[in-house]
Amino acid sequence: MKELIIKYKEKGLKLTPQRLAILNYLDGNTSHPSAGDIYKHIKRVYPTVSFATVYNTLQVLHEKGEVMEITIDPQKKHYDPNTKAHHHIICTECNKIGDIFEDYSGAIRLPHHIAEEFKPVGNHINFYGICKKCQNLSRYVSKREKQKRRD
Amino acid sequence: MKELIIKYKEKGLKLTPQRLAILNYLDGNTSHPSAGDIYKHIKRVYPTVSFATVYNTLQVLHEKGEVMEITIDPQKKHYDPNTKAHHHIICTECNKIGDIFEDYSGAIRLPHHIAEEFKPVGNHINFYGICKKCQNLSRYVSKREKQKRRD
DNA sequence: TATTAGATTAGAATAATTCCATTCTCGTAA
DNA sequence: TTACGAGAATGGAATTATTCTAATCTAATA
Ligand SMILES: [Mn+2]
Ligand SMILES: [Mn+2]
Ligand SMILES: [Zn+2]
Ligand SMILES: [Zn+2]
Numbered sequence: 238m239k240e241l242i243i244k245y246k247e248k249g250l251k252l253t254p255q256r257l258a259i260l261n262y263l264d265g266n267t268s269h270p271s272a273g274d275i276y277k278h279i280k281r282v283y284p285t286v287s288f289a290t291v292y293n294t295l296q297v298l299h300e301k302g303e304v305m306e307i308t309i310d311p312q313k314k315h316y317d318p319n320t321k322a323h324h325h326i327i328c329t330e331c332n333k334i335g336d337i338f339e340d341y342s343g344a345i346r347l348p349h350h351i352a353e354e355f356k357p358v359g360n361h362i363n364f365y366g367i368c369k370k371c372q373n374l375s376r377y378v379s380k381r382e383k384q385k386r387r388d
Numbered sequence: 389m390k391e392l393i394i395k396y397k398e399k400g401l402k403l404t405p406q407r408l409a410i411l412n413y414l415d416g417n418t419s420h421p422s423a424g425d426i427y428k429h430i431k432r433v434y435p436t437v438s439f440a441t442v443y444n445t446l447q448v449l450h451e452k453g454e455v456m457e458i459t460i461d462p463q464k465k466h467y468d469p470n471t472k473a474h475h476h477i478i479c480t481e482c483n484k485i486g487d488i489f490e491d492y493s494g495a496i497r498l499p500h501h502i503a504e505e506f507k508p509v510g511n512h513i514n515f516y517g518i519c520k521k522c523q524n525l526s527r528y529v530s531k532r533e534k535q536k537r538r539d
Numbered sequence: 540t541a542t543t544a545g546a547t548t549a550g551a552a553t554a555a556t557t558c559c560a561t562t563c564t565c566g567t568a569a
Numbered sequence: 570t571t572a573c574g575a576g577a578a579t580g581g582a583a584t585t586a587t588t589c590t591a592a593t594c595t596a597a598t599a
Binding site (some may be wrong): 341372382 | 460506515520
């Protein structure tokens, strides 16, 4: 936590209580929260916090390379404070997102004709699956009802 | 086109002019349009068509396995009538999406502990890059201005 | 402690997507 | 043919995600 403060001051970020709350929530968080998830959580401590502040903070953190934006859930972006290159798997039933720390970089080279047309800047693999919990639920709960359990 | 009609009737889809227009627009289309792109295009021929109809049609087509939903642009979904397994590259400047018909399936195996937790149902690689056009534009156009050129 | 760049806020605006009630129509059975 | 009924189309409202703005506030520092 102290490290966090130092780290962000070094980056020229102003540390406000709201920001600190967001940083603390994100620090070490492996749940891949959406902006809404973060907002809901921070609001418990700072009931007056604005959604805009969450988005603003996520934006600067993203620009500073401190969080990854994850495009795997078609409904919304998710954020990841772990900026080491890695991939994700999302449960197609409940949208839970898991980390995949395999290094596939050697295996997923772009074909030449694409590399000529696009200057590559990165890649990310979206895996889709059904998590254990949803596999069990499927035995007796309709898909429609499960939809309601999503965030 | 005749084939299209037969094909979709076989699937138990009711063919209406609006639907046919959407099907025709999608048939062989490699531009990876968003729902809005499709809507704008169809409206030229059927000015009264509803956005809801576009979404409805995309939904049934997706359920029937006739179009892929592509989650690569953080702003919105894109659709692809080519349902053969393939991957995509998106220009981080203008959001243009290109096809990658490489087979990486042998190379991107899930780690065991993940395969235990998730029953795999698929995967998709998002490549990010900067397209030729945007590489050139970058010489004299600000990023903000380029943002405006996006759809 | 005064200054001020940068942060926060509420709320409006925009954009994507979904939902719903009503109306319409395609395909078929009489 | 024609009437019927399932499914489709429609418009408009509702939701949800995200962005923008203008007014106000405050953390950092001189
Ligand atoms: Mn992650
Ligand atoms: Mn494609
Ligand atoms: Zn699940
Ligand atoms: Zn481009």
